[in-house]
Amino acid sequence: MTDRNKKEAQSANTAAEGVEPAKEKGNTKDRAAKALLSLNDVFCSAINVLCCGGKEVMTEDELTEAQPLSRYKMAQQLREQYRDVAKFWEKAGMRLLLVGIEHQSTSLEHMVVRAFSYDAAEYMRQVILKLKKKKKEQSEEKLRLHPVITIVLHFGLERWSGPRTLKELLKDSLDEVPDELKPFVQNYRLNIIEFAFLTKKQREMLHPDLRMVAEFLRCQRLHRDYTTLPDLDTPHPEETIELVYAILGRSKDAEAAVYSFFDSNQEDLGLKHLFIQLIDQGRAEGEAKGRAEGEAQGIVKGKKEGADMLHRLYEAMMKAGKSFNSVVKETNTERKRNKLYQQYGITPA
Numbered sequence: 001m002t003d004r005n006k007k008e009a010q011s012a013n014t015a016a017e018g019v020e021p022a023k024e025k026g027n028t029k030d031r032a033a034k035a036l037l038s039l040n041d042v043f044c045s046a047i048n049v050l051c052c053g054g055k056e057v058m059t060e061d062e063l064t065e066a067q068p069l070s071r072y073k074m075a076q077q078l079r080e081q082y083r084d085v086a087k088f089w090e091k092a093g094m095r096l097l098l099v100g101i102e103h104q105s106t107s108l109e110h111m112v113v114r115a116f117s118y119d120a121a122e123y124m125r126q127v128i129l130k131l132k133k134k135k136k137e138q139s140e141e142k143l144r145l146h147p148v149i150t151i152v153l154h155f156g157l158e159r160w161s162g163p164r165t166l167k168e169l170l171k172d173s174l175d176e177v178p179d180e181l182k183p184f185v186q187n188y189r190l191n192i193i194e195f196a197f198l199t200k201k202q203r204e205m206l207h208p209d210l211r212m213v214a215e216f217l218r219c220q221r222l223h224r225d226y227t228t229l230p231d232l233d234t235p236h237p238e239e240t241i242e243l244v245y246a247i248l249g250r251s252k253d254a255e256a257a258v259y260s261f262f263d264s265n266q267e268d269l270g271l272k273h274l275f276i277q278l279i280d281q282g283r284a285e286g287e288a289k290g291r292a293e294g295e296a297q298g299i300v301k302g303k304k305e306g307a308d309m310l311h312r313l314y315e316a317m318m319k320a321g322k323s324f325n326s327v328v329k330e331t332n333t334e335r336k337r338n339k340l341y342q343q344y345g346i347t348p349a
Helices: 003-016 028-037 040-050 111-137 200-205 208-222 237-247 251-263 271-319 324-330 334-344
Strands: 063-065 069-074 077-082 085-091 094-104 148-154 191-194
Touching: 028 040, 028 094, 028 208, 028 237, 040 063, 040 085, 040 094, 040 148, 040 200, 040 208, 077 111, 094 111, 111 148, 200 208, 208 237, 271 324, 271 334
Parallel strands: 094 148, 148 191
Antiparallel strands: 063 085, 069 077, 085 094
């Protein structure tokens, strides 16, 4: 099945389930992460390695696209929320799970509530569809829902600092609740995977493209030489390049880098070669920018100091009895001014 046919089939499936096809959302980094994680082999590896300890629990041919869009009502208005990536896991024609993966580059204080709302919205969607079906078919069949899992991949270089549970977020408010009622406050746990802190064993089990991202983040976090990156055969170099560029804040250069990478047959050298080039280029650009900024600051500072010294020279000469016209005439060249600065003892402040 071609990519186009897959997209058409996905649209048909989502329409059949009573929802509209998803719209593109998020910033460049979100879209780059979504592009890589949406690939079934990458998605499957993330779940099997990071959630199941490397055991092959699900396979990529068991995954189908799920609708990332859900709606809720607030202040009499219908609002929309989007997951980054969502897929159904099905076996023998039976839907077992909906698995959602969220990408975060920074700790988000209310992420636990966002994930909770995604899961709750999916359960409610299932309930509505099942009840409609039961009513239409006049069935007495027991309501059967499939579980929902949300995983948050944290691509930041620092540890996740936000709340990991709903009760942690509610901590200050819970202190005011009577002890007798606290057990009735339900909790929700956030499934956080800190990608820059994966163990060597975890990194080595990952899909090659995901592993390159994990190794890259680790090098960044530890300030390691990028020549230590592994040489890997990556099936999806375009998506991996775009994500790394986005993480570096250079997403506008990603497309050009991809074309350059393939047009010059650099793919034979692997992504490690490109990453090293990327970092060297970034360092050179950073150094050039720093020099330019330093020179600009020096020019501004020099002009300011020069104006201050000339002003003091004017005052000193006029106090010595010189007329204004005479002062202007005697200071009309740099050579004359430097000589007068020495004569009157005027130095930079």
